Amino acid sequence: MYSPDDAQRYADHHTTPESPLLARLNRETHVQLLHARMLSGHAQGRLLSMVSHMIRPRRILELGTFTGYSALCLAEGMTADGVLHTVEQNPELETRIRRYVQEAGEEARIQLHIGNARDIVPTLAETWDMVFIDADKINNDTYYELVLPQVRPGGFLLIDNVLWGGKALDSYPIKPSDKDTLAVRAFNDKVQADKRVENVFLPLRDGLFLVRKI
Numbered sequence: 071m072y073s074p075d076d077a078q079r080y081a082d083h084h085t086t087p088e089s090p091l092l093a094r095l096n097r098e099t100h101v102q103l104l105h106a107r108m109l110s111g112h113a114q115g116r117l118l119s120m121v122s123h124m125i126r127p128r129r130i131l132e133l134g135t136f137t138g139y140s141a142l143c144l145a146e147g148m149t150a151d152g153v154l155h156t157v158e159q160n161p162e163l164e165t166r167i168r169r170y171v172q173e174a175g176e177e178a179r180i181q182l183h184i185g186n187a188r189d190i191v192p193t194l195a196e197t198w199d200m201v202f203i204d205a206d207k208i209n210n211d212t213y214y215e216l217v218l219p220q221v222r223p224g225g226f227l228l229i230d231n232v233l234w235g236g237k238a239l240d241s242y243p244i245k246p247s248d249k250d251t252l253a254v255r256a257f258n259d260k261v262q263a264d265k266r267v268e269n270v271f272l273p274l275r276d277g278l279f280l281v282r283k284i
């Protein structure tokens with residue numbers, strides 16, 4: 071009997087494999103870190119790379135670097151003179167991120183900022199072609215409103231984990247105290263009603279919002 075898991079496995083087997091470097095970072099993250107499933111992983115990583123190749127951005131902003139996997143994927147599609155700014159609040163991740171960015175030969179094009187996205191973003195005087203929001207989900211709306219004015223008309227935002235393990239669906243029973251899920255639901259509904267953007271909700275992995283600023 072056909073199942074969504076079978077479909078995902080089939081899709082993975084028909085998606086270009088990760089580079090050896092990304093495969094090593096993926097493995098190392100899973101072996102050495104807690105919450106390794108936060109890492110985008112093979113299929114989503116290839117999608118981020120593919121979308122970036124389609125857009126050919128010169129300026130990318132990422133909120134939530136973790137071990138740097140998605141930053142390396144997004145950087146693949148940037149123009150040669152492109153720069154990706156990525157913000158991570160956990161200083162314990164810095165050494166590993168910088169090591170992999172260096173191994174990828176991307177030190178000149180990937181700029182890591184250690185700190186809270188809310189503090190860092192206003193200091194970056196850039197116009198973004200592409201933004202990947204993948205930090206603390208309860209603050210999706212804060213980051214969205216913070217960055218949207220800095221996104222060029224026709225630019226793109228991608229927001230991760232918008233299915234939130236299925237809890238985003240109104241039919242999923244949650245506790246009234248589950249503030250994260252309530253925030254994810256409210257944010258998703260807001261984007262759907264937002265006349266400033268067009269959006270497509272992809273049920274890939276944990277859900278990925280593709281948003282284009284009009």
Ligand SMILES: C[S@@+](CC[C@H](N)C(=O)[O-])C[C@H]1O[C@@H](n2cnc3c(N)ncnc32)[C@H](O)[C@@H]1O
Pocket residue numbers: 108109110111133134135136137138139140141157158159160185186187188204205206
């Ligand atoms: C889901 S993980 C990011 C995964 C990564 N983008 C990837 O796909 O491999 C979320 C990361 O956001 C970081 N984070 C959470 N709140 C943050 C904030 N306010 N500012 C910056 N980073 C934050 C966390 O420390 C964590 O490393």
